[in-house]
Amino acid sequence: MGMLASTKKELNKRLDAFENACRASGLRVTSQRREIFKAVAASHAHPSAETVLCTVRKKMNNVSLDTVYRTLASLEKMNLLIRVGTPEKEHFDGDLRPHAHFICSQCGEVYDIFSTAELPDWKTAASACGDVTHVNVQLKGICKRCRH
Ligand SMILES: [Zn+2]
Ligand SMILES: [Zn+2]
Secondary structure, three states: OOHHHHHHHHHHHHHHHHHHHHHHOOOOOOHHHHHHHHHHHOOOOOOOHHHHHHHHHOOOOOOOHHHHHHHHHHHHHOOOOEEEEEOOEEEEEOOOOOOEEEEEOOOOOEEEEOOOOOOHHHHHHHOOOOOOOOOOOEEEEOOHHHHO
């Protein structure tokens, strides 16, 4: 199976998860909600709300930035995507596979870090507080492009 096929398969898996989560929380699967989710889930670039708006507007031109923000916030609450970056430059990520993010404090770019390294000590320490359901690791620094 090629790269594209597996990406398509992964996207369909995410869309299924989206529809199931909507049903479970009694939300209608409107085409608007679906397109907003898809704009994040199909992207590998951690889009901002503005970028999501541009993508969605190619298909439906009556969507406002406010609607995009509210929808993204509700999708985040449903654990269908995560918010990464800084408050000044927020990005959204539909890739829920365990990974960390490197955020450049100069250009604001968000990089995925996939590593087999685990965080067992942190998880064990956190279990004293409760059950860990999500791990969100962000590392900040200056990226290679900004470094020189
Ligand atoms: Zn940078
Ligand atoms: Zn990511």
